[in-house]
Amino acid sequence: MTAEVREHPYFPAPGVALHDNGIRIESYRREDTEVRLLFIAPGATLRSDESRREAHVGMVIRGEITATVGDVTKLMEPEHDVYVAPPGVGLSVVNTASAESVLLEIRRSKSGESYPAPSGYFLEPLESRKFVKMDVTFFLADWIELMLADIPGGGEMPYHKHSHEQIGTCLDGRYEMTVEGTRHELQFGATYFCGSQEGHGAANPHESLARSLNIFIPPRYHRVPQQEAEQETP
The missing domain is CATH 2.60.120.10 (Jelly Rolls)
Structure with a gap:
């Protein structure tokens, strides 16, 4: 069987x-x-x-x-x-x-x-800045936010949860994505989906840079109410 x-x-x-x-x-x-x-x-x-x-x-x-x-x-x-x-x-x-x-x-x-x-x-880029030791660039509309992120070798986005849906695609290099305890290595084009309150985090254990596009629905980093922003981990 x-x-x-x-x-x-x-x-x-x-x-x-x-x-x-x-x-x-x-x-x-x-x-x-x-x-x-x-x-x-x-x-x-x-x-x-x-x-x-x-x-x-x-x-x-x-x-x-x-x-x-x-x-x-x-x-x-x-x-x-x-x-x-x-x-x-x-x-x-x-x-x-x-x-x-x-x-x-x-x-x-x-x-x-x-x-x-x-x-x-x-849309054109709204903002570029450092975020958790990553270089990130944001694009923002009323209902969706996009974040380009460079994940350096050894870089990590700590495991966390939030109410926003998050979707991401690897654009260059490779990195490990974990969603609800399931780990998967992403290479060019590979995509993950993370629903509301599903735990997730990312890590680049390699020496070379990895690049990703991350999508938040609704927008997270520029439209989050202050109280929610204080309670949630980045």
Whole structure:
């Protein structure tokens, strides 16, 4: 008799799809949220119509793309620009570079939530600073916060809990992520999902730097009520 192998919800295996237009998609999902890595060939275009129900949030992590949200078009530079496309607003992206570009996109549709767009649909870095010995950069919208983090060799984010959902993807190097006592080493593209009040922490036991994108829903570090901020561990 073969034992049943159950996949942990914290570290889902990716689904992979190859489109005829030269776009390969790796998809990680937990419940109402999906994280996608889109490997976009030069000249390839991807469109999402206005009838979709999900909010889309995207950041270029390699190369460059031109994105159009509603009637606003922007050339997006890697790790600098973020689009926030609410349900009911058209979205299209095209790789205008001469080499493959990689887009990281979050899709979310959860009952009872609203997904307002920032003015102009695009975000730029809000703040860069040191945080628990890491160099971090924040991007902020009303309902979502993104944090780019450099985890130095030997660096660690202590194990903690908070009420905000947290999702993260490894962008460079490798590091160990622990969620509710389950440890997993993340390399490029690997994604974790951490629900409200699920304990989690990260450590980089290697000599080389690791880089990650961490997503908080709702925003945590710039919109947390003072009382909650005093009670919670960073």
